[in-house]
Amino acid sequence: MIxxxxxxxLFAAALVVSPVRAEPTSVQTAxxxxxYIAVDYPGAVLDGAVxxxxxxxxxxxxxxxxxxxxxxLPAASVRADLLLRGVTLQTLIASKASATIVAAxxxxxxxxxxxxxxxxxxxxxxxxxARGQGLYTQNCQSxxxxxxxxxxxxxxxxVPSPIAFTDKSxxxxxxxxxxxxxxxxxxx
Numbered sequence: 156m157i158x159x160x161x162x163x164x165l166f167a168a169a170l171v172v173s174p175v176r177a178e179p180t181s182v183q184t185a186x187x188x189x190x191y192i193a194v195d196y197p198g199a200v201l202d203g204a205v206x207x208x209x210x211x212x213x214x215x216x217x218x219x220x221x222x223x224x225x226x227x228l229p230a231a232s233v234r235a236d237l238l239l240r241g242v243t244l245q246t247l248i249a250s251k252a253s254a255t256i257v258a259a260x261x262x263x264x265x266x267x268x269x270x271x272x273x274x275x276x277x278x279x280x281x282x283x284x285a286r287g288q289g290l291y292t293q294n295c296q297s298x299x300x301x302x303x304x305x306x307x308x309x310x311x312x313x314v315p316s317p318i319a320f321t322d323k324s325x326x327x328x329x330x331x332x333x334x335x336x337x338x339x340x341x342x343x
Contacts, residue, residue: 182272185224188217189265192244194328196261197254198315205251209314218245225268233271240264 192214199210222241228234244260291299297309303320310317320326 181224181227182268182274185221186265186268186274188221188224189244189261189268190329192217192221192248193258193261193265194325196248196257200248200251200254200257203251203253207315213315215245215248218248228272231271233267237264237268237271240267 195210196214199205199207199214205211218241222238222245225234225237225241228237240260241264244257244264247257247260296307298307298313298317299305299320300307300310300317305317305319305321307317318325
């Protein structure tokens with residue numbers, strides 16, 4: 156009898172502390188939007204002033220979209236906190252807070268999202284370089300350019316301009332998971 160009680164108690168405890176399973180695409184999309192905000196917000200706001208209306212509008216839209224994805228997650232004790240922090244992030248962006256504060260808020264929220272709703276952080280099998288090259292040529296090259304410099308023929312007139320993958324300082328801001336997500340899900 157005592158073993159049955161202990162097993163039930165352990166099972167109940169595991170349910171309380173276990174991460175919640177969510178639809179991976181909702182978590183991935185929310186995470187990717189938060190990562191994008193953390194990396195690209197400095198291109199939208201500087202010293203409390205908007206320096207790129209198009210980039211600021213996109214950041215604002217991404218924050219709202221990330222919050223929508225958080226709202227779609229399965230009920231869990233941590234979900235209310237994540238939602239509140241999503242609203243806080245939107246408020247920071249609307250008030251044109253410093254890039255350091257916005258990036259810290261977005262990254263912290265993204266990290267806690269992954270802890271609460273675990274998803275695969277890396278591919279399960281080695282990636283096929285030739286397949287990736289073909290996908291880039293087919294889906295990305297027209298905007299991002301043959302060399303990844305953001306100067307493809309379809310980039311003319313796009314606001315904001317396509318990302319230059321050759322920008323080493325920007326690349327250093329990205330995690331391996333973020334790069335994997337962009338490659339896996341595309342940039343659109």
